[in-house]
Amino acid sequence: MSDIGAPAGLGTALGDTAALIGRHLRHLRRTPEKVIAITLTPVTMVIVLGYLFASVVTVTGSGEYHDYVMAGVFAQVGLTCVGVAALGVAADLRTGLIDRFRSLPMGRATVLVGHTAADLLTTATATGAVALAGLGVGWRIHKDLGSAALGFVLVLAFAYAMLWLGALIGMVLSNAEAINGISALFLVALSFLSNSFMPLTGLPGWLRAVAEWNPVSLVAGACRELWGNAPAVVGDSLPDRHPVLLAVIVVAGLLAVLIPVDLRIYRTAVTR
Amino acid sequence: MMDTAIRATGLGKRYGEHHALKGVDLEVAAGTVLGLLGPNGAGKTTTVRLLATLLEPDQGRAEVAGFDVVRQQRQVRRRIGLAGQYAAVDGLLTGRENLELLGRLLHLGRKGARDRAAELLARFELEDAAGKPAQTYSGGMRRRLDLAAALIGRPAVLFLDEPTTGLDPASRLVLWEMVREQVAQGVTVLLTTQYLEEADFLADRILVIDTGRVIAEGTPDELKRKVGDEWLEVGVGTEAALPQALAVLAPVAAAKPEVDLSGRRITVQLADGIGTIAAAAVALETAGVPVTDFALRRPSLDDVFFQLTGRGAQVGRAPEQAAPQAERAEPEQRDQPEEPAGRNEERVPVAAAAGRTGDQQ
Numbered sequence: 001m002s003d004i005g006a007p008a009g010l011g012t013a014l015g016d017t018a019a020l021i022g023r024h025l026r027h028l029r030r031t032p033e034k035v036i037a038i039t040l041t042p043v044t045m046v047i048v049l050g051y052l053f054a055s056v057v058t059v060t061g062s063g064e065y066h067d068y069v070m071a072g073v074f075a076q077v078g079l080t081c082v083g084v085a086a087l088g089v090a091a092d093l094r095t096g097l098i099d100r101f102r103s104l105p106m107g108r109a110t111v112l113v114g115h116t117a118a119d120l121l122t123t124a125t126a127t128g129a130v131a132l133a134g135l136g137v138g139w140r141i142h143k144d145l146g147s148a149a150l151g152f153v154l155v156l157a158f159a160y161a162m163l164w165l166g167a168l169i170g171m172v173l174s175n176a177e178a179i180n181g182i183s184a185l186f187l188v189a190l191s192f193l194s195n196s197f198m199p200l201t202g203l204p205g206w207l208r209a210v211a212e213w214n215p216v217s218l219v220a221g222a223c224r225e226l227w228g229n230a231p232a233v234v235g236d237s238l239p240d241r242h243p244v245l246l247a248v249i250v251v252a253g254l255l256a257v258l259i260p261v262d263l264r265i266y267r268t269a270v271t272r
Numbered sequence: 273m274m275d276t277a278i279r280a281t282g283l284g285k286r287y288g289e290h291h292a293l294k295g296v297d298l299e300v301a302a303g304t305v306l307g308l309l310g311p312n313g314a315g316k317t318t319t320v321r322l323l324a325t326l327l328e329p330d331q332g333r334a335e336v337a338g339f340d341v342v343r344q345q346r347q348v349r350r351r352i353g354l355a356g357q358y359a360a361v362d363g364l365l366t367g368r369e370n371l372e373l374l375g376r377l378l379h380l381g382r383k384g385a386r387d388r389a390a391e392l393l394a395r396f397e398l399e400d401a402a403g404k405p406a407q408t409y410s411g412g413m414r415r416r417l418d419l420a421a422a423l424i425g426r427p428a429v430l431f432l433d434e435p436t437t438g439l440d441p442a443s444r445l446v447l448w449e450m451v452r453e454q455v456a457q458g459v460t461v462l463l464t465t466q467y468l469e470e471a472d473f474l475a476d477r478i479l480v481i482d483t484g485r486v487i488a489e490g491t492p493d494e495l496k497r498k499v500g501d502e503w504l505e506v507g508v509g510t511e512a513a514l515p516q517a518l519a520v521l522a523p524v525a526a527a528k529p530e531v532d533l534s535g536r537r538i539t540v541q542l543a544d545g546i547g548t549i550a551a552a553a554v555a556l557e558t559a560g561v562p563v564t565d566f567a568l569r570r571p572s573l574d575d576v577f578f579q580l581t582g583r584g585a586q587v588g589r590a591p592e593q594a595a596p597q598a599e600r601a602e603p604e605q606r607d608q609p610e611e612p613a614g615r616n617e618e619r620v621p622v623a624a625a626a627g628r629t630g631d632q633q
Contacts, residue, residue, distance in 0.1 A: 020373075020377075023362065023365065026364065026365060026369065030364050095362075095363070096356050097361075097362060102326055103325065103326060104374070104378060105347075
């Protein structure tokens with residue numbers, strides 16, 4: 001019998017992950033419509049919000065509406081990751097590919113890391129397109145490069161957490177229609193119950209607290225802060241006063257919880 | 273090389289309240305094929321998933337290729353190949369890319385993976401389609417690619433979970449030959465199937481499981497012998513000739529012959545086995561009985577299966593005391609082949625007797 005492979009180490013794990021990312025990139029090349037949809041949807045939003053809404057919406061204490069709303073659109077890009085990852089993982093489960101991968105001598109994180117890392121590349125592309133579209137409608141970053149970059153890192157980290165959430169949903173619900181339903185619900189509930197498009201001043205107290213602690217609000221608020229897009233007048237709640245710190249903590253917390261849960265579920269995920 | 277490639281003792285698995293496996297023991301000698309036979313829901317797939325490290329048992333233990341399936345998963349996974357019910361190939365990747373991806377994941381290196389993929393594509397007659405996405409493949413091609421994928425790492429033990437379900441007879445034969453080729457090279461195979469013919473063709477030993485338990489084990493021949501000996505079936509031209517034929521056959525019969533009136537058919541357990549055939553033929557000829565059909569039949573694995581599990585083509589048939597008369601009353605219905613290649617009557621080529629008569633007790 002031939003000896004297959006060296007003992008598992010970081011090198012082999014990275015090689016395995018690279019091979020799986022290569023697989024997903026091939027998928028994207030063969031289904032360009034998927035990339036286009038993922039990229040064009042938020043770009044369309046930028047244009048609609050930046051031109052159409054900007055002409056009628058004024059955010060108290062803020063300059064231009066497009067300065068306010070761009071952080072919200074970036075957070076939305078992160079939210080759409082839920083559905084993308086869920087559908088990808090569910091398809092692999094349905095076809096038995098996950099079983100095949102699990103019967104290989106790979107680290108148990110490899111398959112999910114490959115999935116989420118490849119999807120993160122797509123998300124990064126979409127984020128870049130959104131940024132360009134934003135610049136096109138007049139959005140500007142008013143802070144230094146370092147804090148601007150930190151904002152984008154935060155957006156992608158949030159997206160990465162949402163990819164792991166999506167992978168989890170994909171493993172639990174293998175049905176594509178159920179996944180579409182759940183991720184649409186996620187998108188609507190979390191993006192509209194947040195400060196993405198409008199400040200939360202109009203909400204009743206309890207709902208406002210919920211919306212302020214919504215990770216989408218935290219990420220959008222943090223990005224506004226980091227990009228110099230925040231309204232001059234901010235509230236005095238904890239999330240209003242420390243958006244960056246809280247966003248970092250919450251996103252790190254999401255990743256710290258979701259990744260181990262995903263890996264645990266993955267271990268027992270069966271083809272249904 | 274170990275002598276026993278797969279060994280399981282008291283393997284049990286529960287899903288909530290449902291006991292999918294209730295203590296299965298099995299042993300497969302290296303280089304042989306074990307056929308795992310059983311109706312849907314018997315626990316075949318669960319057994320494969322446990323042995324292939326996809327599930328962990330709730331009780332019992334198992335070793336594959338000398339390594340424990342729970343504590344030494346990685347070592348087991350390096351030595352097994354798995355081809356499942358679903359032909360688990362990536363439809364968006366080409367055949368070649370599918371195999372190369374698995375080769376890389378098995379750490380054959382870029383070049384190693386490429387070479388191995390090319391070798392398997394050639395052997396499995398997929399070279400022409402190697403550059404096309406697997407989703408464009410026919411069912412048979414997908415199964416071949418799936419089997420090739422399972423063989424990338426030159427596994428010592430191959431698990432095939434219903435490898436030919438849904439295939440047409442020709443594709444099935446091709447796949448069987450490919451499995452045999454692997455066995456000839458020393459690969460140990462555990463095969464689950466619902467096709468008794470498949471088990472008969474491929475398996476050295478057969479394990480019949482039902483509702484999570486092993487209910488029979490042996491070589492195909494041993495299992496068939498458990499059901500009974502050969503019997504003679506005589507078809508008679510006219511109903512009027514039946515009594516005459518019965519009288520003539522009585523001296524060579526070991527037990528009272530059974531008569532199927534509507535089918536004008538007599539079934540006789542021979543007193544002296546095959547030796548009595550000539551005597552029976554001569555007696556019929558001498559008496560001038562109009563014989564339309566004269567066949568020696570042996571139990572098929574279907575007979576074994578139906579008798580052991582009490583499940584089969586006939587509705588409401590009890591496993592042990594199947595009533596031959598009642599059953600014979602509707603031979604046409606039973607004669608419908610369930611699926612194209614699924615008949616496996618072994619018969620002495622005397623005549624073309626059709627029909628599965630399952631209960632020579």
